Every structure is written in C-alpha cells, then in structure tokens.
Amino acid sequence: MPIRQISVFVENKSGKLAEVTGVLADAGIDIRALSIADTADYGILRLIVSKPEAALAALRAAGLTVSATEVLAVRLDDKPGALHRVLGALGKAHIAVAYIYAFLGRERVSAYVILRVEDNGQAASVLADSGAALLEEPEVYGI
Amino acid sequence: MYWNERAETMSRDERAALQCERLREAVGRAYQHVPAYREKMQQAGLLPGDIRDIGDLPRLPYTLKADLRDNYPFGMFAAPMRDVVRIHASSGTTGKQTVVGYTRRDLEIWNECMARSLTMCGVTHEDIMHVSYGYGLFTGGLGGHYGGETVGCATIPVGVGNTKRQLQIMRDFGSTVLLCTPSYAMLLGDAVQKEGIIDDIKLRIGVFGAEPWTLPMRQEIEARLGLVAYDIYGISEISGPGVANECLCRCGLHVHEDHFLTEVVDPDTGEPLPDGRPGELVFTCATKEALPLIRYNTRDITALHHEKCACGRTLVRMDKPTGRTDDMLIIRGVNVFPSQIESVLLGFGEAAPHYLIVVDRQGALDSLEIQVEMTDAFFSDEVRALEGLERRIRREVENTLGLAAKITLVQPNSIERYEGKARRVLDKRTFL
Numbered sequence: 001m002p003i004r005q006i007s008v009f010v011e012n013k014s015g016k017l018a019e020v021t022g023v024l025a026d027a028g029i030d031i032r033a034l035s036i037a038d039t040a041d042y043g044i045l046r047l048i049v050s051k052p053e054a055a056l057a058a059l060r061a062a063g064l065t066v067s068a069t070e071v072l073a074v075r076l077d078d079k080p081g082a083l084h085r086v087l088g089a090l091g092k093a094h095i096a097v098a099y100i101y102a103f104l105g106r107e108r109v110s111a112y113v114i115l116r117v118e119d120n121g122q123a124a125s126v127l128a129d130s131g132a133a134l135l136e137e138p139e140v141y142g143i
Numbered sequence: 144m145y146w147n148e149r150a151e152t153m154s155r156d157e158r159a160a161l162q163c164e165r166l167r168e169a170v171g172r173a174y175q176h177v178p179a180y181r182e183k184m185q186q187a188g189l190l191p192g193d194i195r196d197i198g199d200l201p202r203l204p205y206t207l208k209a210d211l212r213d214n215y216p217f218g219m220f221a222a223p224m225r226d227v228v229r230i231h232a233s234s235g236t237t238g239k240q241t242v243v244g245y246t247r248r249d250l251e252i253w254n255e256c257m258a259r260s261l262t263m264c265g266v267t268h269e270d271i272m273h274v275s276y277g278y279g280l281f282t283g284g285l286g287g288h289y290g291g292e293t294v295g296c297a298t299i300p301v302g303v304g305n306t307k308r309q310l311q312i313m314r315d316f317g318s319t320v321l322l323c324t325p326s327y328a329m330l331l332g333d334a335v336q337k338e339g340i341i342d343d344i345k346l347r348i349g350v351f352g353a354e355p356w357t358l359p360m361r362q363e364i365e366a367r368l369g370l371v372a373y374d375i376y377g378i379s380e381i382s383g384p385g386v387a388n389e390c391l392c393r394c395g396l397h398v399h400e401d402h403f404l405t406e407v408v409d410p411d412t413g414e415p416l417p418d419g420r421p422g423e424l425v426f427t428c429a430t431k432e433a434l435p436l437i438r439y440n441t442r443d444i445t446a447l448h449h450e451k452c453a454c455g456r457t458l459v460r461m462d463k464p465t466g467r468t469d470d471m472l473i474i475r476g477v478n479v480f481p482s483q484i485e486s487v488l489l490g491f492g493e494a495a496p497h498y499l500i501v502v503d504r505q506g507a508l509d510s511l512e513i514q515v516e517m518t519d520a521f522f523s524d525e526v527r528a529l530e531g532l533e534r535r536i537r538r539e540v541e542n543t544l545g546l547a548a549k550i551t552l553v554q555p556n557s558i559e560r561y562e563g564k565a566r567r568v569l570d571k572r573t574f575l
Contacts, residue, residue: 009517011553039530042517042529063556064555065517065518065521066519099525116524
C-alpha cells in the first residue's frame with residue numbers, strides 16, 4: 001500500500017539538479033512526480049519514478065546521497081473539495097502530514113497526492129475509512 | 144624602562160650560570176615527582192645528574208601536548224595539590240583539555256614576567272589597562288589582568304564581547320592600554336571608527352597576542368585605535384601570556400629566558416639551529432613548581448636572535464612565529480586541531496564523514512565553517528531532520544572547541560581529495 005519515494009541530497013548550486021536528472025535520463029527512468037524542499041544551502045529532491053530500484057542503484061553509482069522512503073499515494077477526483085476531504089479526515093484523526101505534493105493524471109480526471117506521515121498503516125486505514133483511493137506501487141509507477 | 148633591570152640586562156654568561164643551576168633543579172624536580180618524566184628519561188638512559196649545564200639540554204627528550212593529554216588532568220604536576228593554587232585549561236585534542244597548574248610561586252613568576260612584558264613596551268603604573276581577553280579557563284584574561292595589577296595599572300577586567308560597553312568603558316574610564324587578540328582589536332577599532340569617537344579615546348599602547356597577525360594588521364589596528372601595537376607571546380603550558388614580548392624597538396619578542404630556557408631546533412633532525420634560522424620553538428620551564436615542563440616542543444616556527452638589543456636587554460629575541468609544524472589552527476585565539484572536529488563527527492555515526500574545515504577572516508574576526516559531506520547514514524527525506532543534524536553538530540563543535548562554527552552539509556565527493564585522502568583544512572587567512 002505505501003509506495004517508494006526516492007530522496008536525493010542536492011546542494012544549492014547551479015547544475016546540481018541537472019546532475020540528478022542526467023543520471024535518471026541515462027538510466028531510462030521516467031519521473032512521475034517530484035518536489036523539492038529547499039534550505040539556504042541545500043535541497044532535498046523527492047521523486048516518484050517508474051523504476052525505483054534501478055533509480056536508486058543509478059544514483060548511488062553516480063556518488064549521490066539517496067534514500068528510499070515509504071509514502072502514501074492517493075487518487076482524487078480532480079474536483080474542488082476533493083483534497084480537503086482527505087486532509088480533513090487525517091486532521092480529525094490527529095495525523096500530522098510531514099509534507100505533501102500533488103500531480104495530475106494523464107487521463108485528466110484524476111489528481112494524485114503523495115503524503116508523508118509518521119505512521120503509514122494508521123493513516124492508510126483512516127484514508128480507507130474516508131473513502132479515499134490508495135494506490136499500489138504498480139499503479140503509481142505506471143501513471 | 145625595565146621592570147627587573149638586573150634580570151633583563153645581565154650578561155649572557157651570568158644568565159647562563161643562573162639557567163644552569165635552575166635547569167638542574169627543574170630536571171631533578173620533574174624526575175622525582177612526575178612518573179612520566181622518570182620513564183622518559185630512563186628510556187633515554189639519563190639520570191638527573193647527567194644534566195649538568197645548558198649544553199646538555201638537547202640530550203633530554205621533548206615534552207609534547209600529547210604527554211599532557213595522556214596524563215590528563217594532573218599527571219604531569221610535580222607539586223602536590225595542596226600547593227597548587229590555580230588551574231587553567233585549554234581545549235586539547237580528542238576532546239580532552241590541556242590542564243595546567245600553578246603554585247603560589249608560579250603565579251608570582253608569571254606576574255613578574257607579565258609585568259616585565261608590559262613595562263618593556265612602555266606601560267607604567269599611571270596607565271589604565273583595559274583587558275579584553277576572555278576571563279576563565281583561558282590564561283589570557285587573568286594572566287594579563289594580574290600583570291597589570293603588578294605593574295600598578297588601574298586594571299579593568301572587561302572581558303570579551305558587548306562592543307558598545309567596551310567603547311563606553313574605553314571612553315568614560317579613559318583606558319590607555321588595551322590587551323586583547325589582534326582580531327578583536329581590529330573589531331574594536333572598526334567600531335571606534337564607525338562611532339566616530341577616536342578623539343574621545345585615550346588608548347596609547349596595545350598589547351596583542353594569542354593568535355597570528357600580520358604587519359598590515361598591526362598598521363590597521365594602530366590607525367583605527369590611535370595607539371602603538373606590540374606583540375606578546377605566551378602559551379598556557381609554559382605559563383600564559385608574557386613568555387615573550389616586544390620592547391619599544393619592535394625587533395622581535397624578548398623571551399624571559401631566566402625562567403623559560405629557549406631553543407630553536409631543526410624539526411627533522413632535532414639539532415639546535417643557529418641564530419636567524421627558523422625551526423621549532425622549544426621551552427624548558429626552569430623555575431616552575433607545579434608544571435616544570437622540560438623541553439616542551441611548542442610546534443611554533445620561529446628563529447632566535449641572541450645579540451644585545453638596542454633597548455639594552457640581553458634577553459634572547461624570537462621572531463613573530465610564522466606557522467606551525469603540526470596541523471593546529473589558531474582561530475579567534477583558540478587552539479583547534481582537525482582531529483577534535485573529526486572526533487565530534489565520529490560521534491554521529493559509525494564512520495566520520497569527509498569534512499573540510501574552512502577558516503577565513505571576514506572583516507575583523509576569524510570565521511570557522513565545517514563542510515560535512517552528506518552520507519546515506521545521515522540523510523533524511525525531511526528538512527527538519529537535516530536541520531536538527533546541523534544543529535547537533537554545531538552544538539557539539541561548540542562544546543568541544545568553545546568556538547561557534549557554521550556547519551554546511553555538502554554533497555558526497557564535493558570535497559577535494561589528494562591521493563585518496565581528503566584535504567582537512569582550507570585556511571584562507573594570510574599571515575604575512
């Protein structure tokens with residue numbers, strides 16, 4: 001139920017981000033979603049990719065610092081209020097969201113949200129109770 | 144002007160006889176009371192009776208900072224604790240401090256040497272002395288302070304920090320002598336210029352030490368504060384500030400060699416070097432009771448000059464040290480070894496990550512930055528976790544060194560390697 005996200009440590013210097021995308025391009029890996037958390041000196045690049053294992057291996061081989069984290073992926077109807085229902089349910093259950101990012105599906109009717117929470121199991125059951133659709137790995141990587 | 148004319152101007156022969164007698168006593172005291180010395184001398188096949196005059200000095204093994212660390216805290220003391228009246232300490236390698244102790248007589252001699260130092264650059268009992276060295280475990284504050292009182296100056300224990308208050312005291316109390324590190328003098332000078340209060344400042348003499356400085360820095364400080372700046376040398380292992388000082392001629396620092404026997408040796412062969420040839424500076428504490436260090440190798444690089452000075456002193460002069468033969472850095476007056484930083488980083492994981500110590504001088508003050516290569520073990524997908532890591536490293540470094548540092552997390556392999564080994568230090572300051 002949780003899916004793997006790849007995080008990469010990237011210094012805030014020109015060309016550093018391109019180093020990462022270059023490695024992924026050479027390895028033929030498709031990026032499904034990405035977000036960056038940035039500080040003054042560095043950023044954490046978070047990626048959902050088509051082949052997480054291959055991406056991890058390629059990035060490590062390129063000498064980059066990477067980690068794999070389990071996150072939740074939720075499919076929403078691309079309509080006003082859909083995200084609010086999900087977050088409202090989590091809030092009511094006192095589940096804190098460490099970070100969140102979203103992207104649209106190719107079929108143009110769904111939106112997808114990546115959620116990082118402390119306890120995936122607990123959050124997943126709250127989301128399931130609220131009727132949200134949690135995605136499995138193959139579905140996400142194939143989006 | 145002399146504080147102790149006889150001691151400072153006696154003929155070299157006369158002084159050599161005095162040094163001989165004191166050396167024999169010091170070696171006997173160390174051998175008798177300090178097991179570490181006894182072992183060292185036995186290993187060298189020496190008995191105290193083998194050391195008869197100054198010429199025998201090079202036969203004795205060195206004492207190193209590591210010996211103080213290995214015998215932490217009081218193992219090198221030759222006096223019983225009931226006779227020790229003061230303890231100072233400076234940050235040492237691998238987290239352990241270098242601890243030094245003084246008997247009442249040791250303090251008297253320290254005060255005497257400090258009083259001689261101040262007097263030789265023109266300080267008198269008419270002066271109002273502003274001490275902006277740190278008071279505490281560091282010897283700068285108390286050492287300078289009691290030297291000032293011994294001379295008879297109105298001595299103000301201002302300490303470091305709070306620039307506004309520094310300037311106010313300087314102006315309102317009419318400070319005429321300033322004691323601090325040269326970089327702090329630059330900072331104070333900068334503040335005086337910014338406030339436009341140079342006409343209200345009565346400073347006439349600055350006695351600056353505890354860190355390397357340059358001739359252009361001296362000129363800059365003199366211009367900003369309207370004083371004449373003199374160099375003072377001292378390390379806590381030998382006593383503290385006032386081991387050596389510049390006289391009015393400013394042609395080297397006179398060492399109070401009736402108390403501190405002074406050698407400069409070839410770092411590779413250990414052979415004594417002739418005047419003018421730079422090598423490692425080695426001191427023997429001839430009169431110290433609590434910590435009679437024998438042939439303490441400071442690792443400072445300097446050269447000696449024995450000819451009589453125009454000021455009339457026959458005390459040997461040493462050049463301003465030009466560097467060190469080990470990897471010790473002096474940052475804002477604090478001794479820093481890269482191994483200390485490495486041991487801090489080791490505390491955060493199984494293996495220390497690659498790191499680079501970047502030292503620079505931004506404006507007046509030294510800056511310390513530690514770049515740490517991010518490893519998988521340290522990494523997290525959450526910013527607050529990385530910020531927490533930075534904070535914890537910063538706090539540990541501060542606890543260990545007593546210095547604030549900026550911690551910068553960098554990508555793996557971004558720190559240059561030379562023949563597989565990472566370079567540890569990038570010192571961008573210039574000390575020429």
